[in-house]
Amino acid sequence: MTALDQASESGETPLLEVRHVKKYFPIRQGVFQREVARVHAVDDVSFTVREGETLGLVGESGCGKSTLGRTIVRLLEPTDGEIIFQGTNISHFKTRRMRPLRREMQMVFQDPYASLNPRKRVGTIVSDPMKIHNLGSRSEQKRRVGEILETVGLSPEHYNRFPHEFSGGQRQRIGIARSLALRPKLIIADEPVSALDVSIQSQMLNLLDDLQNELHLTYVFIAHDLGVVRHVSDRIAVMYLGKIVELSPADELYTRPIMPYTEALLSAVPIPDPDLAEKRERIVLEGDVPSPITPPTGCRFHPRCRYATDVCKQLEPPLADYGNGHLAACHHPLNVDEATLQRVEVAQQHTPAAADESALPQDTSGRSNPAVAPTPDTHSG
Amino acid sequence: MAERLLEVNDLNVRFATEDGTVRAVDGISFGLERGKVLGIVGESGSGKSVTAMTLMGLTRGVNARFEGEVLYKGKDLLQVSDTEMQNYRGNELGMIFQDPMTSLNPVYRIGEQIVEAIRAHENVDKRTARARTIELLRQVGIPNPEVRADDFPHQFSGGMRQRAMIAMALSCNPSILISDEPTTALDVTIQAQIVELISRLKDDFNSAVIFITHDLGVIAEIADEIIVMYAGRVVERGSKRDVFYDPQMPYTWGLLGSIPRLDRPRPERLHTIEGMPPSLINPPQGCKFRPRCPHAFEKCKEEPPLENRVGTPGHLDRCWLDVEFKRGHRDETISGGSVAAA
Numbered sequence: 001m002t003a004l005d006q007a008s009e010s011g012e013t014p015l016l017e018v019r020h021v022k023k024y025f026p027i028r029q030g031v032f033q034r035e036v037a038r039v040h041a042v043d044d045v046s047f048t049v050r051e052g053e054t055l056g057l058v059g060e061s062g063c064g065k066s067t068l069g070r071t072i073v074r075l076l077e078p079t080d081g082e083i084i085f086q087g088t089n090i091s092h093f094k095t096r097r098m099r100p101l102r103r104e105m106q107m108v109f110q111d112p113y114a115s116l117n118p119r120k121r122v123g124t125i126v127s128d129p130m131k132i133h134n135l136g137s138r139s140e141q142k143r144r145v146g147e148i149l150e151t152v153g154l155s156p157e158h159y160n161r162f163p164h165e166f167s168g169g170q171r172q173r174i175g176i177a178r179s180l181a182l183r184p185k186l187i188i189a190d191e192p193v194s195a196l197d198v199s200i201q202s203q204m205l206n207l208l209d210d211l212q213n214e215l216h217l218t219y220v221f222i223a224h225d226l227g228v229v230r231h232v233s234d235r236i237a238v239m240y241l242g243k244i245v246e247l248s249p250a251d252e253l254y255t256r257p258i259m260p261y262t263e264a265l266l267s268a269v270p271i272p273d274p275d276l277a278e279k280r281e282r283i284v285l286e287g288d289v290p291s292p293i294t295p296p297t298g299c300r301f302h303p304r305c306r307y308a309t310d311v312c313k314q315l316e317p318p319l320a321d322y323g324n325g326h327l328a329a330c331h332h333p334l335n336v337d338e339a340t341l342q343r344v345e346v347a348q349q350h351t352p353a354a355a356d357e358s359a360l361p362q363d364t365s366g367r368s369n370p371a372v373a374p375t376p377d378t379h380s381g
Numbered sequence: 382m383a384e385r386l387l388e389v390n391d392l393n394v395r396f397a398t399e400d401g402t403v404r405a406v407d408g409i410s411f412g413l414e415r416g417k418v419l420g421i422v423g424e425s426g427s428g429k430s431v432t433a434m435t436l437m438g439l440t441r442g443v444n445a446r447f448e449g450e451v452l453y454k455g456k457d458l459l460q461v462s463d464t465e466m467q468n469y470r471g472n473e474l475g476m477i478f479q480d481p482m483t484s485l486n487p488v489y490r491i492g493e494q495i496v497e498a499i500r501a502h503e504n505v506d507k508r509t510a511r512a513r514t515i516e517l518l519r520q521v522g523i524p525n526p527e528v529r530a531d532d533f534p535h536q537f538s539g540g541m542r543q544r545a546m547i548a549m550a551l552s553c554n555p556s557i558l559i560s561d562e563p564t565t566a567l568d569v570t571i572q573a574q575i576v577e578l579i580s581r582l583k584d585d586f587n588s589a590v591i592f593i594t595h596d597l598g599v600i601a602e603i604a605d606e607i608i609v610m611y612a613g614r615v616v617e618r619g620s621k622r623d624v625f626y627d628p629q630m631p632y633t634w635g636l637l638g639s640i641p642r643l644d645r646p647r648p649e650r651l652h653t654i655e656g657m658p659p660s661l662i663n664p665p666q667g668c669k670f671r672p673r674c675p676h677a678f679e680k681c682k683e684e685p686p687l688e689n690r691v692g693t694p695g696h697l698d699r700c701w702l703d704v705e706f707k708r709g710h711r712d713e714t715i716s717g718g719s720v721a722a723a
Contacts, residue, residue, distance in 0.1 A: 270569075
C-alpha cells in the first residue's frame with residue numbers, strides 16, 4: 001500500500017485517476033528532424049479526483065500544470081502512464097472514441113478573448129457542442145442555451161450577439177456556458193480568472209462555486225494565484241518542473257507546508273495588509289525555474305532550496321504520506337513532528353530506494369521506470 | 382522636507398473617438414517627493430496607465446486633449462515641445478512597462494538596446510556605454526552580465542527581461558521611475574524579486590517611484606502613499622496606513638474584500654462589486670461609483686468633491702457617507718464577516 005493508494009481509498013471510486021502520467025515534447029533538429037532532446041513537461045504525475053471535489057493545481061509558469069490539464073482531457077496524448085476516467089483507461093483513445101467522453105469532461109480556458117470565435121454569435125458558440133453531439137432538436141437546443149446563459153448570469157437576449165460586444169468577465173461567462181452545454185461531470189478550468197480584474201474575478205469565483213453546488217460538478221482548477229486556489233479548492237497539488245511536490249487538503253497546505261518550495265511560494269504572495277507584510281519573513285527564491293529539457297538531478301528544487309544538502313542533489317525524494325492525506329516529496333520536510341517523521345522513514349525503508357515509490361499495485365510492468373515495482377504494505381497502522 | 386519632484390494639478394486627458402469623447406483621466410492631482418513611492422491602484426479602464434503615459438508624453442496625438450498641469454521640477458511637461466520632451470523621457474523620467482515580452486525589440490541584443498538608450502541621451506562612445514550597460518545589468522541582478530548582454534530577448538526568461546527593462550529605464554539615471562504593472566505578467570516568486578529590486582534601486586539611485594498596479598498586496602509592500610482610481614478619477618488618496626486601515630471609499634472596501642486572502646480564514650463567499658465599471662463616454666451623474674455602491678443614497682447624485690473628511694491630514698476621499706457610519710459598516714464588506722466570526 002502506498003501513499004497515493006491510501007489517499008485515493010478514503011473515498012469511493014474516484015471520478016478521475018491519473019497514474020504516472022508523463023508528457024514529453026520532442027525537440028527535433030536537422031534535415032531528418034532527429035529528436036535531439038525532450039521537454040519534460042509533465043514527469044510522472046499521479047493523483048485522483050473524487051466526484052464533487054475541487055482539486056487545485058498550482059505552480060509557476062512552465063511547471064507543466066496546463067500541459068497536465070490538456071493531457072487529462074486528452075487534447076494531448078500522454079507519453080506514458082494512464083488516465084482513468086470513470087473506470088475507463090482513456091490514455092490512448094483515438095478522436096472518435098474520445099468523442100462521447102467529451103460530453104463528460106469540458107475545459108474552460110484562460111483567455112476569454114482568444115477562446116471564443118469572434119465570427120460566431122453567442123448562441124452558436126454555446127449550442128455548437130449540442131449540435132456536434134446531436135442532443136435534442138433545434139428548438140430544444142435553443143431553449144437550453146437560454147437556460148445556460150441565465151445560469152451563468154447572462155441573459156437569454158444575448159443569444160444573437162457577438163463576443164466583441166462583451167467585456168472580459170462576460171466573455172468568461174460565455175466560455176463557462178459553453179463548457180456547461182453538455183452537462184459535463186468534470187471541468188478542467190485552466191487559469192479561468194487570471195485575465196480578469198479583482199472585482200470581476202470574485203464574481204467569477206462565486207459563480208463557479210454556485211455552479212458546483214447546483215450541478216454537482218467536479219473541478220480541476222489550474223491557477224498560479226495561491227489565494228484564488230485556496231478559496232476554491234478542497235485539495236491542492238503543488239507542481240514544480242513537471243512533478244507534484246506536495247499534495248494536501250487546502251487549508252493544511254497554507255498552515256503547514258511541508259515542502260520548502262511551497263513555503264517559499266506562500267511567502268512570496270503579497271498580503272494586502274501593510275503591518276503584516278512588514279512583519280512577515282519573506283523567502284525570496286533566487287534565480288528562475290530551471291529548464292525542463294535538462295531538469296536538475298535529485299530533487300528538482302535543490303538548486304533554489306535553502307535547506308538543500310548533498311542527498312537532495314543525488315536522490316529524488318519520493319512523494320511520502322505525512323498523514324491526513326498530506327503528501328510531500330522532500331528530504332528535509334518542514335512542520336513535521338518526530339513521530340510522523342519516523343513513521344514516514346520506516347515506510348520508505350520498506351520500499352525500494354528509488355526515484356519514485358508511488359507505484360500502484362496493478363502497475364507491475366515497470367515499462368519506463370525501472371524503479372516502479374509492487375511495494376509491500378508498510379503502513380497500514 | 383524632501384525635494385518635490387512632480388506636481389500634477391487637475392490633469393484631464395480626453396480622447397476624441399468615433400463614439401464620443403472618452404474622459405480617460407478626469408481631474409486628478411497628486412505630488413511626488415524624492416525617495417518616495419506613490420502607488421496607483423484601480424481596475425482596467427480606471428485611467429491609471431493613461432496617467433502614467435501622459436506624464437511621459439506618450440499620449441500626445443491628434444485626438445488627445447489635455448488640461449491642467451504636470452509640473453516636473455517646476456516645468457509644465459504638457460507645454461514642452463515633442464523634441465524637448467525626448468530629453469525628459471529617459472533622462473528625467475524612466476518607465477517600465479507591463480509586458481517585458483513585447484517591450485524589448487526581439488531582433489536586437491539586450492546590450493545593444495540599452496547602449497542605444499544611453500547614447501540617445503548622452504554623448505558617450507560605444508565602449509563607455511557598453512561598460513555602463515554591463516554595470517547596470519549587474520545592478521539589476523543579471524548573472525554573468527558580460528556574456529548575457531549579448532543575448533537576444535528570447536534567451537531571457539520573463540523575470541530577466543523585466544530586469545533588463547528596469548536596467549534600460551535606469552540607464553540615464555532618471556529622478557522618477559514610472560512602473561506600469563511591472564510584475565503583473567510574472568510569477569509570484571519572480572514578482573517578489575522585482576518588487577524588492579525596485580525598492581532597493583530607488584534608494585541606490587535616490588529617485589522617486591510611481592508604481593501602478595491592480596494588486597493591493599504589492600501596493601501594501603512597496604508604496605508610501607496610495608491613490609485609488611475609479612473611472613478616471615481619484616476616489617481616495619492617503620498614506621498607505623490610511624488607505625488600508627481606515628479606508629473611506631466603498632470602492633476601496635470592495636477592492637479589499639474581493640481578494641481571496643491568505644492571511645485570513647477562508648470566507649464562505651467572496652465579496653463582489655456588482656456590475657461593471659461605467660463607460661467613460663457617458664459616465665453616471667454624480668458619484669461615478671454610485672450605480673455599483675450598496676450604500677448609495679440621494680445625495681450621491683451630486684458629485685462629491687475630493688476632500689479631507691476624516692481629519693487625518695492628507696487623507697482625501699470622494700464619498701458623502703458619514704465617517705462614523707462608514708467605520709461601522711465597512712468591515713462586513715472588507716472581511717465578509719469572517720473577522721467577526723473569528
